[in-house]
Amino acid sequence: MVNMRAMVIQSPESSRLVWSYNFNQRIMKTLFIINYWKLVLLLAIGLSCVSCNKFLEEEPRNSTYKEVYWKDPKAGESAIAGNYALLRNALMDGFYGVGNRYYIYGDMTPDIYIGINRDSYSHPEIGKGNWTSNYFAQSYGNWTVFYKTIAMSNIILKEMPLVSNDILILEQTDPEAFRKKIMGQAYFIRAFSYFMLTRIWGDVPLVTEAYDDPINAPHLGRTPRIAVMKQIEEDCRHAIGLLSWGYKTTAERAVTANRGSAYALMAHLYLWRATTADLASNTPIMDDVTRADTTINTLLAQGGYTLADTAKYADVFKGRSSEGIFELNVSENTLEGSSAHIGMKFLNSDYIPTYAATADFFTKPAYLSSHFYKIEEKEDWVWHEDIRQWVWETVQSRGLDTLDVRFKNNFVNYTSDKPVCIKYSNIVFRNPGQQLEPYNSNNLILFRLSDIKLLQAEIALYQNNPGRAITIINASRARYGADPSSLLKPGLTKTEVMKEYIIERGKELYLEGHLFFDMIRTRTYSDHITWLSEARFKQGGFFWPVDPRLFSENRLLVQTAYWRGKI
Structure with a gap:
């Protein structure tokens, strides 16, 4: 080989x-x-x-x-x-036995999502913003x-x-x-x-x-990213003109690019260009925001995609679901499963007998508590310094929302300091009798309907319409049976809603390669990425170095x- x-x-x-x-x-x-x-x-x-x-x-x-x-x-x-x-x-x-670069760029780069138990290549440094190691560069x-x-x-x-x-x-x-x-x-x-x-x-x-x-x-040097994004837009338009909606056969579903795939890519492109063309400005380019809005509306109206039944949530990540817009085949049905999928790094001997009792990777508890929250109330004495006395009143605190479908399906051992993520746990053993030769059979999901519908909340915030964004976020939470106390109340500021939008994206798209780019695009990186200062952001310090x-x-x-x- x-x-x-x-x-x-x-x-x-x-x-x-x-x-x-x-x-x-x-x-x-x-x-x-x-x-x-x-x-x-x-x-x-x-x-x-x-x-x-x-x-x-x-x-x-x-x-x-x-x-x-x-x-x-x-x-x-x-x-x-x-x-x-x-x-x-x-x-x-990616490095052998470590994981796929798609998830490294999008999910490991922030320091809130992935914890590492065992790793021979210093991958914890990625979540610290230190990418100068020869391992990373090469x-x-x-x-x-x-x-x-x-x-x-x-x-x-x-x-x-x-x-x-x-x-x-x-x-x-x-x-x-x-x-x-x-x-x-x-x-x-x-x-x-x-x-x-x-x-x-x-x-x-x-x-x-x-x-x-x-x-x-x-010989070719580096082309300015604005010109590169212009080429991406042109290629998307060519694809749209040549491709059709829908699929000829069920075998093509989601794993073959169609017109909907190109519209989804173009929507993401417009929002990325609207917010990163000028890193010194926090004001998005509204023409591109409008283009993203129009593109998504067309996709939703003509794409024929529907949200999957939450009772069959895990099937979305096996692939080819009704909400899949574009994904790559990683199915053992065609013997194309992966023995190196990042999802396998989160699994332990409960799922793959030959693995250790403790998985190589784990979900950070801070992610679960900050994203899957519910508001709990109780009566208690509270000291008020301004009047210097104790007052019996209602006190609010945050608890863990274990009712959300995404929480129930994706995480186990969540009360420990190293929760286990089972989002990608569709394991097929090529030697089933002895449970040997495990292969992950979860498609690589790149665009799906839930992602696109949530982007509408981001667009609403750029259009100074936090009310519409609240409606979209609440609809997502209600759909998954989240605790009612997590629903957003009317009257929140645009900044407050944007923070909750990123929380919702984090719940919906955990380990789907989007989250780091979401934070860059929305300027919410300071909430979850401790290593990325405003000064480093404006210098483009979130872009990766190139292998010398x-x-x-x-x-x-x-x-x-x-x-x-x-x-």
Whole structure:
């Protein structure tokens, strides 16, 4: 098996972007083997102008194999399958036995959510805002995996329009509709990849061309994030124009990008751009807020998504539920479960017999008490300093709301100092008789309806309408059976409602990769991220440093501004 961390990427356009230990071997014979989609091997060989020791070893760089591949009527289908496989790999990549980078960026970066019992790579430092460790820089600071995905999208977008209908008709009843569907998904995957890149690193190289000659591909520096976000918007619009609502088959549901997926991404993009285009300002760009509002309204009206039955809450995270908008397949039904999903780090021997009695990761009690709260009242004597006497009156205190469906389904051992999160505990044993070879079978949920509906509360707050935001937040809490005392009262200030909005997002989207970005977007980071000061925020100190090895063969790349001189 190819060493994923030391390999040279297949795609021509990324050969100038990504690191290599020996870049003078940039055309060396490697193959990115993806078991998930076997046919993409041919694409990787044929279109990257890179040969492999096992396949086509003597194939010259100027071969016509590319033309042969795209004359296969199944080529487009195989290529887009490979594109999804690369995206899944990008999001689920991470140190062995530690977890997936998607959750590291979105959930471990704040210091309130995840506690660590055992870890050989200093991951507790991530929650302290210290990302200078070689472990972090060389893994989470390396964007190679995202550019592999982008490279595949670029190849598809270049080659698919050139495939004739005469070829496609051999497999497709409607060649033109098929072509649009493949290209629309490629645009979406490229847009999503760049959205991840710009939220993590800010300015990033922008590559939208598939170069035929990797040797002469231009060196590229970091493109300002405003231009990157403009490209994401354009790609989303292309995807919307090419894709349709709904799905042709149940097998496609949520795991195949459609028009709704592109609308969800665009809504998130508009809110991110509205609030991070100028880090020195706390005033959102209202044109983008309005665009987000319009986009969400269209998605809700035409998407056909419905909130899942809370009685079957756990099924949402198995995947393909009625509220799934876009997710990546991690299902053991197709033998694509994960043995390294971050959810497994939270499980102990009660769920996987070969594991220790204490899980590697745990949910921090401070998260549970600050998010799942109820207001309790009792009569007691209270000392009033102003009148210097005791007064018998009603006293309010906070207790733990154990009635909320999300609490009941996601957490056990919550009275201990190391609560167990079972949100992703759909474990399938490939050796069920001995309960060995455990694989997580929970899809990687990226966009779902509950997330989008909550964004409407954020939009209402930017529009100075806290009353509407309160209604949306209360509807979410009531739906999950939260204690009535947690419902917000009318008359709260916009700041007070925004804090509760982030609390509700934290309850709804715990371990779904959104929460750190939510806090950045809403400027509520000071409530939950002790290491992020206002000064560091304005310097872009929440963006990650870039792996210094990426600079070895590209003189135009520079380190993220905040981290220059620190790594």
